[in-house]
Amino acid sequence: MNNNVNCEDIRSIPVTLIKRHTVMIDPESAEVGGCWQGRDKDGNPCVWDPSVLEVIYDILNRSGSEPFFVDIGANTGYCALFPSVNPKIKGLAFEPNPAICKLLKNNIVLNGLSDNVQVLPLALSDKPGTAVLKIPASGKDSGLACLGEPQRFHEWREISVPMDTLDRVLARKKIPSINLIKIDTEGCELFVLKGAQETIKKHQPYVVCESWEPNTAQFGYHPDAIKEFMKELGYSARQIGKEDVLFVPKTTARRKTRGNRKVADMGKPADAFQHWRFMLSCLHRRLYYRDQSPASFQSLHDLASNFKPDVIVELGTMSGMPLRCWLMAAPLAKIKCVDLNFAPLRSSAEMFPLDLSRVELLQTDILKLDFNGFWQDDDRVLFFVDAHDVPPNVSIITHVLKNAVSRLPEGSLFVVDDLWYSQENVTRENAKALYRELVLPESDELLPFEAHYAPYHAGGSFWGFPEVIPLLHYVNKHAIRFEFTPGAKHAAFYTQKQPTEATFDALAFNSACGKISYHPLAEAVRDSSVADRVMPGVTRLYDKGDFPAALNLLMELRQKAPDATGFGYALALVLARAGEFRMAADSLRVDMSLPTAHPQSPKLYADIRKTFLRHTAPSKTRRPGVTFFAVPKAFNGHENIIQRNAVRSWLKLEPKPEIMLMGDDDGTAEICGEFGLRHAPDLQRNEFGTPLVDDVFLKAQELSDTETLCYINADIIVFDDFMRAVALAAAQFRNFLLVGARLDYDVTNELDFSTPDRATKILDGALQKGIMHGPTGMDYFIFKPGLWDNIPPFALGRIAWDTWLLHDNLRRKEPVIDCTAFTTIIHQNHGYTHIASGLGAAGCYEGRDPEAKRNRALAGPFPFGTSVNDAPFFMHKSGRIGKRVKKWG
Numbered sequence: 001m002n003n004n005v006n007c008e009d010i011r012s013i014p015v016t017l018i019k020r021h022t023v024m025i026d027p028e029s030a031e032v033g034g035c036w037q038g039r040d041k042d043g044n045p046c047v048w049d050p051s052v053l054e055v056i057y058d059i060l061n062r063s064g065s066e067p068f069f070v071d072i073g074a075n076t077g078y079c080a081l082f083p084s085v086n087p088k089i090k091g092l093a094f095e096p097n098p099a100i101c102k103l104l105k106n107n108i109v110l111n112g113l114s115d116n117v118q119v120l121p122l123a124l125s126d127k128p129g130t131a132v133l134k135i136p137a138s139g140k141d142s143g144l145a146c147l148g149e150p151q152r153f154h155e156w157r158e159i160s161v162p163m164d165t166l167d168r169v170l171a172r173k174k175i176p177s178i179n180l181i182k183i184d185t186e187g188c189e190l191f192v193l194k195g196a197q198e199t200i201k202k203h204q205p206y207v208v209c210e211s212w213e214p215n216t217a218q219f220g221y222h223p224d225a226i227k228e229f230m231k232e233l234g235y236s237a238r239q240i241g242k243e244d245v246l247f248v249p250k251t252t253a254r255r256k257t258r259g260n261r262k263v264a265d266m267g268k269p270a271d272a273f274q275h276w277r278f279m280l281s282c283l284h285r286r287l288y289y290r291d292q293s294p295a296s297f298q299s300l301h302d303l304a305s306n307f308k309p310d311v312i313v314e315l316g317t318m319s320g321m322p323l324r325c326w327l328m329a330a331p332l333a334k335i336k337c338v339d340l341n342f343a344p345l346r347s348s349a350e351m352f353p354l355d356l357s358r359v360e361l362l363q364t365d366i367l368k369l370d371f372n373g374f375w376q377d378d379d380r381v382l383f384f385v386d387a388h389d390v391p392p393n394v395s396i397i398t399h400v401l402k403n404a405v406s407r408l409p410e411g412s413l414f415v416v417d418d419l420w421y422s423q424e425n426v427t428r429e430n431a432k433a434l435y436r437e438l439v440l441p442e443s444d445e446l447l448p449f450e451a452h453y454a455p456y457h458a459g460g461s462f463w464g465f466p467e468v469i470p471l472l473h474y475v476n477k478h479a480i481r482f483e484f485t486p487g488a489k490h491a492a493f494y495t496q497k498q499p500t501e502a503t504f505d506a507l508a509f510n511s512a513c514g515k516i517s518y519h520p521l522a523e524a525v526r527d528s529s530v531a532d533r534v535m536p537g538v539t540r541l542y543d544k545g546d547f548p549a550a551l552n553l554l555m556e557l558r559q560k561a562p563d564a565t566g567f568g569y570a571l572a573l574v575l576a577r578a579g580e581f582r583m584a585a586d587s588l589r590v591d592m593s594l595p596t597a598h599p600q601s602p603k604l605y606a607d608i609r610k611t612f613l614r615h616t617a618p619s620k621t622r623r624p625g626v627t628f629f630a631v632p633k634a635f636n637g638h639e640n641i642i643q644r645n646a647v648r649s650w651l652k653l654e655p656k657p658e659i660m661l662m663g664d665d666d667g668t669a670e671i672c673g674e675f676g677l678r679h680a681p682d683l684q685r686n687e688f689g690t691p692l693v694d695d696v697f698l699k700a701q702e703l704s705d706t707e708t709l710c711y712i713n714a715d716i717i718v719f720d721d722f723m724r725a726v727a728l729a730a731a732q733f734r735n736f737l738l739v740g741a742r743l744d745y746d747v748t749n750e751l752d753f754s755t756p757d758r759a760t761k762i763l764d765g766a767l768q769k770g771i772m773h774g775p776t777g778m779d780y781f782i783f784k785p786g787l788w789d790n791i792p793p794f795a796l797g798r799i800a801w802d803t804w805l806l807h808d809n810l811r812r813k814e815p816v817i818d819c820t821a822f823t824t825i826i827h828q829n830h831g832y833t834h835i836a837s838g839l840g841a842a843g844c845y846e847g848r849d850p851e852a853k854r855n856r857a858l859a860g861p862f863p864f865g866t867s868v869n870d871a872p873f874f875m876h877k878s879g880r881i882g883k884r885v886k887k888w889g
Contacts, residue, residue, distance in 0.1 A: 010106045015045050017078060018057055021085045024110040025076070029103045034075035034143035047078050048143075052208070052241040056182055057082055059206050060089055063179035065637075070094075070166065070205075072124050072192055073184035075143055076103040083116035090116045092173070096123035096133055096161040100142050123147060123163040124185070126194040131163040146186035148218035165195030178203040187215035190226050200233055204249040207235065212243040236331035238358070248331065269328055270298035275687065276321065276352060278611075282792050283351070283857050285579030287607060288444040292321050292489065299488035300384075300415070304329035307413050309382040311375045314338065315366055315400065316387030319348040322417070326382075327355065333382070335359045336374060338366055351854040352687075366396050371404045381408055386417040388465040397467035401474050408495045415492040416471060420463040421484055426453040431516050439463050440518070442489055446577045448519040448543060455512040456482070457502070462491070469513050477504045520573050524598070528564035531557060538570070547578035567591075569598035576604065581612040582790055613789045614698060620705060622785070626657040626726055627704035631683070631691050631796055632714035635667025638748070642715045642828035645751045647675055649717040652753045657723070658706060661714075662699065663691055678703075686795055688851055693794040693801045701785045713779040716742065717751075717826040719763060725819045726782055728879050733815045738782035739806060739868050740819040745770035747828040766826045775820075775867035778802040779827055787814065792858040795851040800859040807866040817881060818871035 012024040015036065030036040030045035038046040047053055056079060060067040067089045071079040074093035083089045093108075095101040101121045108117050123131050125147065135145045137155040144152050147163075170178075178199065183189050189209050193200070200207070207230065211223040227237050227245070235247040274294045281289035292300075304312070304326055310333060312326045317337045323345070326335055335358060339345075342361050349356070362369075366387055375381045383404060387396050397416070405414055420439045424430065435451055443449060453463050454472035457479060462468050475482065475493070479502035484491040521539050525531040534557045541550035554571050557564065568591025575584035588605040591597050628650055633639045650659055660678040661668050672679035680703055684695035700709060708726060712718070729736045745766040752758045781802075788808060794801035809816050875881050 010110055012110050013045070015047075017047060017081055017085065018050065018053055023081045023084050024107070026103050026106040026110065029076035029107060031140070032076065032100065032103070032142040033140050034100070035078045036076060037143070049241055049244070052244045053078060055240050055246060056180065056208050057085065059180055059208075061086055064177075066090065066177075067179045068175060068177055069180045069182065070170075070178060071182050072166070073182075073186070073210075074104055074119070075100055075184070077107045079182055080104060080108055080117045080119075081111055081113065083113045084111045087116070091118075092169075092175075093117055093119050094122050094124055095119065096121060096131075096163075097135060097142065097145055098159070100145075120169070121162070122169070123161050123188075124166050124169075124192045124195060125163050125188060126165060126191040128164045128168060130160050132158050133161045134158055143184075144186060146188065146215075146218055148187050148220075151218050152186075152214060166192065167196055167198045170199050178205045180206045180208065182208045184210045186210075187218040190216070190221060190229060191219070193226065193229055197233070204234075206249065207247040208240070209245055209247060210243050211245045215243075238331050269301040269325065270294040272328075272687065273297035273321065273325075276324070279352070279686070279793060279854070279858075280319065280348075281611065283854070285581075285860070286444065287446060287576050287581070287611060290443055291318070293442055293487070295485065295487040296417075296489040297321070297325055299485040300325045300490065301329045302485075303413065303415065303483075303492060304333075304382055307382055308380065309333045309413070310379040311336070312382045312384065313371075313374055313404075314384045314386065315396070316385065316417075317342065317361075318344050318386075320345045320354060322384060322386060323359070324352075324354065326384075327359075330382070333358075336362060338362045338364060338369065339387075340365065351850055351857060353850050367394070367399050369403070371407060374404075375409065377409055379409055381412040382415065383408060383412060384415045384417065388418065389467040389470075390465060395467070395470065398470050401470070405495055410495065410497050412495045413492055414495055415490055416464075416467075417490045418464055419468060419471075419484070419491045420489060421456075421460060421486075421491070422453075422463065423460045425455060425459075425512075426461040426463070426514070427512075428514055431514060435463070435516055435518065446520055446573065448517070450515055450517050452515045453513065455509060458482075461512075472513075473506075473509060476502070476509060478502060520577075521570060523566075524570035524573060525557065525564050525566045528561040530561035531564045534560075535570075538574075542574060542577065547574055550574050565596040566598040568594070569601045569604070572601070572604060576608060581608050584608055585613055614694070622705055622707040625655065625706040626708045626710055626723070626782070627660060627700070627706045628657045628710050628712055629660045629662060629680075629696070629700040629704070630712050630714040631662045631696055632665065632668055632671070634665040635671055638830060639715075640667065641750055642747055642830060644671070645747060645828060646712075646714055646716055647671065647677070648751070648753045649719070649759070650712075651675060652759065653718065653723050654720055655723060657710070658704065660700065660703065662696060684793075686793075686851070688795070690795040690797065690851060693796050694791040695793070696796060697788065697791055704785075707784065708782065709785060710780060710782045713827070715828045715830060716779045717762070717766075717828065718780075719759060719824060721823045722825070724879065725823050725875060728822075728875065728881065729782070729817055732881055733817075735784050735787065736782075736815045736817055737787060737806070737809050738780075738817050738819050739778050739871060740780070740823055740825060741775050741868050742773045742777055742779050742825050742827040743767070743770040744773050744829055745826050747826075763824060763826075767824070770826065773827065775869045776803060776865065777827075778806065778868060779825060781805060794855045794858055798849065798852045798855045800852075800855040803866045804859045804862065806868075806870070807862045810866070810870060810872070811862075815873060816871040817873040817875055818868045819875045820868060821877050822875040822879060 010026055013027045014022050015025055017023045025036060035048060036045045038048045060069055060082060069079060069091035071091060071093040074080055074095045077093060080093040093104060095104050101119060105119050108114060131147050133145055133147060134150050134156040136153040137157055141153060150156055183192050185192055209226060211226045213223055216223050230247045235249055238246045238248060240246045277289050300322060309330055312330060312333045312335045314323060314337045317323055317339045323337060337359060342363055385400060389395050389397060422434050422438055426434055439451055451463055452466050452468050453461050454469045455461050456472060457476040458481060462472055478499035480493045482491040482493055519539060521542060525535055534553060538550050538553045551574055558567050568587045572584040572587040575587060585605060585608050588601050591601045632643050635643060660680055661672050662680045663683050664681040669679055680699055683691045685691050725738060729738055743766055751762055872884055873881055874884055
């Protein structure tokens with residue numbers, strides 16, 4: 001891109017752009033108004049509305065490896081100078097005013113950005129042609145120039161300017177990807193958007209648009225027309241400044257390419273929540289993470305989406321799952337969250353990034369709130385209660401009904417969480433059976449629960465925490481009709497200023513209320529007087545979280561009452577509650593082999609296997625050979641070169657392995673077709689679009705039929721000694737894991753592996769100029785199917801997952817062999833633009849990246865320094881496998 005201005009002929013002054021980054025501008029830019037009319041505390045020029053600018057830059061900075069923007073109404077340029085902060089950003093800047101356009105070009109040249117940003121002296125609208133631009137006569141208000149009927153200035157001069165549509169311009173430019181469009185055209189925004197419809201539909205960029213009535217009045221429409229237009233294109237709106245709105249593409253309904261990365265397809269809101277819930281279950285080592293069900297989450301989303309609240313009040317936030325629902329479903333609502341402690345939310349937000357810019361966190365006691373100032377009389381309020389009357393003398397729901405519901409604007413939506421509906425009236429006789437049928441499958445079966453029930457005037461009953469009784473008392477007394485979805489765990493009603501008083505028999509209501517107590521250990525060990533004496537102590541320790549002591553008591557019970565039934569089931573319950581799922585499964589297998597097996601053992605075993613023990617190799621006949629499986633990045637630029645090199649090296653191995661490339665990033669299918677490789681496109685990904693390690697290994701074992709598998713990074717070059725190492729290990733061990741350190745080497749060109757001599761030349765060059773990587777860097781794992789059965793859902797390519805795989809085998813004393821001395825593998829150096837947070841390699845490996853933080857938490861407390869040096873066996877240069885003196889893991 002060339003803007004045809006000589007830097008040496010331009011005067012300049014330094015100013016601050018964003019993030020304390022200094023740029024140079026033509027000093028006249030600060031005199032004509034517009035972009036640089038702001039002033040800092042010392043009176044020096046600075047950007048106008050820096051908070052909006054920060055939002056725009058942050059979106060671009062995390063939008064893939066080569067972010068591209070379109071700046072419409074660029075004035076003298078601040079968005080156009082973003083590449084001075086991040087040189088990978090490129091864009092187009094439209095400015096129709098010739099004098100201002102000249103200053104814009106000067107500023108781009110002063111900062112050496114002519115190759116990043118092209119300036120186009122065009123006005124944009126909904127049709128091509130020419131237009132009359134009205135320019136304020138003052139010469140100091142360049143940012144107010146407009147194509148409409150001026151109402152913000154009274155004296156102007158008119159010039160004729162060329163005009164086109166964005167769709168037509170970009171069709172000629174053939175831009176492959178657009179991440180953000182910024183529009184500031186003093187009221188012409190709606191017409192610019194109409195002329196950009198095809199571009200928006202094709203690229204689904206973020207759109208930052210000035211939307212302010214004093215400007216739109218110059219074109220005869222209200223700003224709401226912009227929001228309606230963008231809504232029809234599938235966008236949600238978020239106010240980011242007095243005059244500016246951010247329009248966000250609703251990407252949850254599809255997969256979208258940003259740069260070279262894929263954003264995961266989370267489908268419906270319930271699908272996104274299912275992903276978050278599974279991750280939280282793994283992070284917290286909870287078998288039944290059922291604080292919300294997918295059906296409940298979808299129902300809450302639909303409630304908020306259809307109601308369109310102005311204000312959402314949430315009592316009880318915890319890790320913020322319902323809060324995520326509000327943020328997704330109500331993009332314009334102000335949200336107020338009340339809780340005694342927001343540490344769980346902040347911890348969750350570190351690993352599941354959360355935009356809290358329109359959320360007010362009030363850390364206080366709910367019982368001390370009077371709710372004054374929470375809303376205005378004309379607001380549409382959604383009031384959500386997820387705080388419970390559990391401690392003694394706490395009655396949150398009574399306080400809320402008295403002090404909040406009565407003050408809510410007419411027609412507000414009042415929602416109470418953790419309510420289960422039973423069509424059948426609950427009685428003392430059927431309570432236990434109905435609890436197991438309705439409540440237990442949607443709660444944590446490993447936690448004790450005192451469940452209360454109350455009758456509903458329209459038929460049936462509701463289950464819940466203690467607050468269900470005063471809540472249903474209020475609902476029945478006023479004949480309020482609940483809104484609820486079958487399968488969801490909440491109920492709602494629309495408020496009235498003066499609710500009706502219905503005929504209500506308080507005595508009959510109270511007599512129909514009741515409770516039952518559930519404990520997972522209550523009926524675990526039976527048929528023993530010793531068990532009757534010991535199990536209360538086990539139960540108390542279980543409730544306190546002292547699982548080692550509970551296990552010790554159970555072991556003593558086993559010795560004192562060997563004939564008691566259900567011992568293995570009780571042991572499994574304690575182990576599962578402690579997060580030791582493999583040991584729990586082992587205990588259940590033993591219990592199920594006995595004629596006195598506990599009737600609940602098969603269900604608990606199935607639940608553990610479904611969530612945490614999923615990687616046992618499929619029972620199939622396997623043939624001799626090795627299957628390589630890898631998950632390449634997009635085959636673009638340098639990644640295309642080094643990944644092709646790696647694949648070519650694998651294809652030259654003898655004996656020839658099967659090669660399977662997994663995932664659907666750009667070029668993967670084409671490479672598989674070109675080289676005749678197997679392609680497995682469908683992988684589970686997290687919300688950042690990163691493949692999950694557990695799914696990669698699970699699918700590889702399901703799809704392959706060879707007796708040995710090799711996970712290998714897609715940038716690794718190997719030689720024939722690699723396959724010889726596999727044969728040597730297989731001759732000595734029935735089961736094994738082969739690992740080894742790598743040689744880091746700069747490769748910029750495609751390599752020729754056509755003959756053994758050419759391969760040797762490549763190897764010799766790497767041995768001379770390459771640098772040996774530290775022992776914690778592991779780029780391949782050669783193993784027998786079924787070696788792991790409990791791999792957590794790590795993000796591939798971030799910290800911890802590879803050292804966890806190694807440490808898990810060391811802990812189980814499986815044969816692990818370090819092949820570094822025998823094999824040479826070459827890692828071709830590359831960049832880290834694929835890291836979604838933009839923190840690169842440092843953020844990834846230091847754990848500052850949110851995906852890296854999540855991986856670290858998923859791994860649990862194991863030595864992160866575990867390396868190939870910890871392998872108890874090593875393969876000598878001669879091929880002999882020896883045992884290290886060092887102790888096991």
